[in-house]
Amino acid sequence: MIKAQVRAKVDQCFALGVERGLWGDAAAGSYAVEEPKRAGQGDFATNLAMVVAGREKRNPREIAAALVELLTDAAGGDSLFAKVEVAGPGFVNCFLKPQVWQAVIPEIKRLGAGFGRGTCGRGRKVLVEFVSANPTGPLSVGHGRQAVLGDAIARLLEATGYAVTREYYYNDAGRQMRVLGESTRARYLELLGLPFTFPEDGYQGEYIREIARALIEERGDSLKDESDTAPFTKKAEEVIFADINNTLARLGIRFDSYYNEHSLYENGLVDDVVASLREKGLVYEQEGAVWFKTTDLGLEQDRVIIKSTGEPTYRLPDIAYHREKFRRGFDWMVNVFGSDHIATVPDVLAGVRALGYDEGKVTPVIHQFVTLMRDGQQVKMSTRKANFVTVEELLDEVGPDVTRFFFLMRKADSQLEFDLDLATKQSQENPVYYVQYAHARLCSIARQAAEKGVVAGDGAPDFSLLIEEEEMALLQAMAGLPSLLENAALALEPHRIVFYLQDLAAKFHGYYNRHRIVGDDPALSRARLALADALRQVLASSLVLIGVGAPESM
RNA sequence: GCCCUCGUAGCUCAGGGGAUAGAGCACAGGAUUCCUAAUCCUGGAGUCGCAGGUUCGAUUCCUGCCGGGGGCACCA
Numbered sequence: 001m002i003k004a005q006v007r008a009k010v011d012q013c014f015a016l017g018v019e020r021g022l023w024g025d026a027a028a029g030s031y032a033v034e035e036p037k038r039a040g041q042g043d044f045a046t047n048l049a050m051v052v053a054g055r056e057k058r059n060p061r062e063i064a065a066a067l068v069e070l071l072t073d074a075a076g077g078d079s080l081f082a083k084v085e086v087a088g089p090g091f092v093n094c095f096l097k098p099q100v101w102q103a104v105i106p107e108i109k110r111l112g113a114g115f116g117r118g119t120c121g122r123g124r125k126v127l128v129e130f131v132s133a134n135p136t137g138p139l140s141v142g143h144g145r146q147a148v149l150g151d152a153i154a155r156l157l158e159a160t161g162y163a164v165t166r167e168y169y170y171n172d173a174g175r176q177m178r179v180l181g182e183s184t185r186a187r188y189l190e191l192l193g194l195p196f197t198f199p200e201d202g203y204q205g206e207y208i209r210e211i212a213r214a215l216i217e218e219r220g221d222s223l224k225d226e227s228d229t230a231p232f233t234k235k236a237e238e239v240i241f242a243d244i245n246n247t248l249a250r251l252g253i254r255f256d257s258y259y260n261e262h263s264l265y266e267n268g269l270v271d272d273v274v275a276s277l278r279e280k281g282l283v284y285e286q287e288g289a290v291w292f293k294t295t296d297l298g299l300e301q302d303r304v305i306i307k308s309t310g311e312p313t314y315r316l317p318d319i320a321y322h323r324e325k326f327r328r329g330f331d332w333m334v335n336v337f338g339s340d341h342i343a344t345v346p347d348v349l350a351g352v353r354a355l356g357y358d359e360g361k362v363t364p365v366i367h368q369f370v371t372l373m374r375d376g377q378q379v380k381m382s383t384r385k386a387n388f389v390t391v392e393e394l395l396d397e398v399g400p401d402v403t404r405f406f407f408l409m410r411k412a413d414s415q416l417e418f419d420l421d422l423a424t425k426q427s428q429e430n431p432v433y434y435v436q437y438a439h440a441r442l443c444s445i446a447r448q449a450a451e452k453g454v455v456a457g458d459g460a461p462d463f464s465l466l467i468e469e470e471e472m473a474l475l476q477a478m479a480g481l482p483s484l485l486e487n488a489a490l491a492l493e494p495h496r497i498v499f500y501l502q503d504l505a506a507k508f509h510g511y512y513n514r515h516r517i518v519g520d521d522p523a524l525s526r527a528r529l530a531l532a533d534a535l536r537q538v539l540a541s542s543l544v545l546i547g548v549g550a551p552e553s554m
Numbered sequence: 555g556c557c558c559u560c561g562u563a564g565c566u567c568a569g570g571g572g573a574u575a576g577a578g579c580a581c582a583g584g585a586u587u588c589c590u591a592a593u594c595c596u597g598g599a600g601u602c603g604c605a606g607g608u609u610c611g612a613u614u615c616c617u618g619c620c621g622g623g624g625g626c627a628c629c630a
Contacts, residue, residue, distance in 0.1 A: 036573085037569090037573090037575085037576080038573075038574075041573075045573090047571090047572070050572075050610085050611085053610080054609085054610065054611090057610090060610085087573070088572080088573035089572070089573065089610085089611080090572095090573095091572080091573065134630075171630080174630085175629075175630090176629085176630075287628085288628085289628050290628095291628095300556075300557080300626085301626085303627095303628095304627080304628045305628095306628085307628035308628060309628075311628085313627085313628065313629080313630090314629075314630050318630095338624090339558080339559070339623080339624045339625075340624060340625070340630090341625090341630075342557090342558060342559085342624070342625060343557085343558085343624090343625050343626060344630080345558095346557090366558085366559080366624095368559070368560075368623070368624075369623070369624075373566095376565095409566090409567080409568095409578095410566090410567070410568090411567090411568085413559065413560070414559090414560070414567075414568095415559095415560075415622090415623065415624095417565095417566060417567090419566075419579085422566090422578095422579075425592095426592075429578075429579060429580095429592095430592080431578070431579095433592050434578090434592075434593090436592090437590080437592050437593075438593095440590075440592090441589085441590060441592095441593085444589070444590060445589050445590090446589095447589095448589050449589075452589090495568085496568095499568060499569095499577080502577075502578080503577080506577085506578095509593050509594065510593090510594065510595090512589080512593075512594080513585085513586095513591090513593060513594040513595080514594080514595095516588075516589070517589060518589055519588090519589085532589095553590085554590080554592065
């Protein structure tokens with residue numbers, strides 16, 4: 001990694017300065033090496049001198065000058081640097097020799113799809129829990145965002161050396177499912193022309209009717225006198241789960257495990273949590289309910305964990321579930337969910353802490369809502385009335401690539417406005433096609449070159465011919481993938497990949513329009529072709545990270 | 555009332571203790587005898603919500619206020 005090399009050089013010179021008494025070591029670790037935003041400010045810059053000056057009340061530019069001397073001296077003949085200079089209030093700007101950047105091409109060629117991937121996860125086990133929608137209806141666009149976000153986070157972690165498990169947690173018992181069964185029975189009776197009562201808070205979607213219809217086809221009216229809702233619930237769950245999984249499959253999402261809340265009860269793990277908490281004096285009874293004394297754990301109010309009806313609230317199995325995650329040996333647990341569930345976090349973490357586990361290993365990723373825009377108007381959605389837009393419909397309309405890309409265009413914290421007008425555009429300003437087109441264009445160039453008998457691999461391309469401004473910019477952008485990927489993974493922020501792709505595609509399209517890749521000069525053509533091939537690889541690898549296709553032609 | 559989150563260009567959003575704050579869309583004009591014009595180039599636009607504080611330096615960190623969203627159930 002080039003940045004790491006520069007960083008190492010700067011660290012080395014900082015230490016050398018300490019050794020020689022040029023400055024103290026108080027600034028160790030608190031200065032930065034970064035890419036300046038502006039052209040002319042070098043490939044990398046460090047604020048070391050300003051940090052030192054701040055601590056020692058000295059003139060930053062003087063310290064910067066001393067640092068420049070060290071960097072140029074210590075560097076010696078085979079230095080990374082072409083030029084190092086003091087700039088602005090005391091920045092030290094480093095200009096790298098072109099060959100340092102040019103060397104990224106053979107590096108990419110050598111590593112192929114592995115370029116950019118890292119090992120900072122060191123094989124640690126991480127559990128990414130997402131979607132976790134109960135099987136009561138089709139996935140809504142909110143679930144869609146979460147599904148895509150969770151999967152992309154999982155991909156980032158895999159690409160940085162973590163052993164990832166994707167898990168879907170669900171509950172197929174309880175009130176919601178009962179209501180689902182009752183709703184299905186009501187539709188069943190309705191379709192048979194029999195008297196029925198639809199539950200007040202029932203599920204009104206058309207999909208319930210379809211399930212009832214399927215039930216009639218299978219079993220006729222044999223269930224008309226059934227007082228138990230179980231057969232209805234069972235059928236509904238079956239159909240809905242199949243539907244959800246089908247939608248997820250269309251998005252390219254596969255789970256490694258489905259964790260059923262019910263199993264926690266069957267194995268006595270829920271009771272066990274209550275017993276453990278009770279032992280620690282964190283549980284008490286009041287008004288027929290069982291309370292968790294979260295105020296003892298620094299929270300504002302105590303919470304009911306078992307209702308007076310004897311049914312646990314969602315908190316209790318959630319705590320038990322999280323304890324199981326720890327027991328299953330995960331080093332890190334990432335929970336992705338919508339901001340409407342934000343309130344559950346502190347209670348569950350308090351439970352985890354109370355049971356003696358390190359809550360620091362649990363990282364919640366909370367995403368804000370999605371609003372759909374069509375014709376400049378917000379599409380009104382209401383789950384209860386079932387006039388919401390499903391992921392399925394979205395996929396029918398714009399396809400999986402656009403769906404995934406758009407859901408990842410914003411950081412999780414931001415509300416996401418999904419512009420259907422833009423998303424359905426088959427051309428021009430649709431950012432998905434913009435990026436994919438760059439990839440397709442590169443493939444096309446390679447095809448054309450092959451026809452003409454020019455191949456990047458012919459002989460050893462002379463990369464020193466790649467000295468155009470646009471070429472340097474592309475090389476630098478490509479070289480930045482490893483650190484970008486690592487940072488995005490650690491921050492659990494896949495949107496950074498989307499911005500990276502758009503930037504890379506823009507740089508390429510600009511380059512393409514200005515310079516001919518396969519031209520009259522064979523040596524230059526080979527070098528540029530090698531650059532194009534590396535770029536194609538980087539685009540493809542980055543697209544894989546967000547689960548979007550890399551078409552070879554469009 | 556309390557908690558979380560967001561507030562950056564006309565719109566949608568990146569960025570982030572430092573050097574002239576970015577992109578896309580929208581708008582206006584221009585580019586193709588040549589590797590895909592699903593492309594490129596040029597143009598304008600912002601007191602980075604407001605007010606204090608910390609700092610050599612704040613749009614970035616802290617506090618308060620204002621505004622949008624979400625939450626504060628014996629729903630999940």
